[in-house]
Amino acid sequence: MRVIAGSAKSLRLKTLEGLDTRPTTDRIKETLFNIIGPSVYDAVFLDLFSGSGGIGIEALSRGAREAVFVENNPKAMACIKENLKFTRLWTKAAVMTSDAVDALCQLEGEKVFDLIFMDPPYNRGEERRALHYLSGSSLVYDDTLIIVEASRETDLSYVEELGFSIIREKIYKTNKHVFIERAGIEEIC
Numbered sequence: 001m002r003v004i005a006g007s008a009k010s011l012r013l014k015t016l017e018g019l020d021t022r023p024t025t026d027r028i029k030e031t032l033f034n035i036i037g038p039s040v041y042d043a044v045f046l047d048l049f050s051g052s053g054g055i056g057i058e059a060l061s062r063g064a065r066e067a068v069f070v071e072n073n074p075k076a077m078a079c080i081k082e083n084l085k086f087t088r089l090w091t092k093a094a095v096m097t098s099d100a101v102d103a104l105c106q107l108e109g110e111k112v113f114d115l116i117f118m119d120p121p122y123n124r125g126e127e128r129r130a131l132h133y134l135s136g137s138s139l140v141y142d143d144t145l146i147i148v149e150a151s152r153e154t155d156l157s158y159v160e161e162l163g164f165s166i167i168r169e170k171i172y173k174t175n176k177h178v179f180i181e182r183a184g185i186e187e188i189c
Helices: 026-040 054-061 074-087 100-107 126-135 157-162
Strands: 044-048 066-071 093-097 113-118 140-151 164-171 175-182
Touching: 026 054, 026 113, 026 140, 026 164, 026 175, 044 054, 044 100, 054 066, 054 074, 054 113, 066 074, 066 100, 074 093, 093 100, 100 126, 113 126, 126 140, 126 157, 157 164
Parallel strands: 044 066, 044 113, 066 093, 113 140
Antiparallel strands: 140 175, 164 175
């Protein structure tokens, strides 16, 4: 896995051995950033369920003002810290070794995010817990873009009940990216 573009372009990132994390492939990461491109610059970015930190590091490399990385696996968090130091993006990052919803509670009143990316373990309902919290949170502007990486089978139709709208889906071979905003916002992607 490597950084695709920006200040850390072409640098190889470390990932955990085994199945503890599921790094987003370079090809899917490139497609994602082609979609959200200009909105990354100067953004406050949240990488929830960070794994090895590849998505948040890509955002920082492409000009995000800051990124918060949330990961509950201590080994994965050690990998994120190594990757941030290696890419020299450490100064624009904050890291939290924590359950996702617990971290959101801790961040409440401290941050407001322009972009939130979450890649939770597939088919465990973790994205639902996080979206439920975010639906009533001050961490989200009206135009904050939330991107959920999920298995193709994951049903996110419930987001409307939480006051969100699905504005776009990008479906890949085994997974998908679902782009979500608060209801009533015009499609930007």
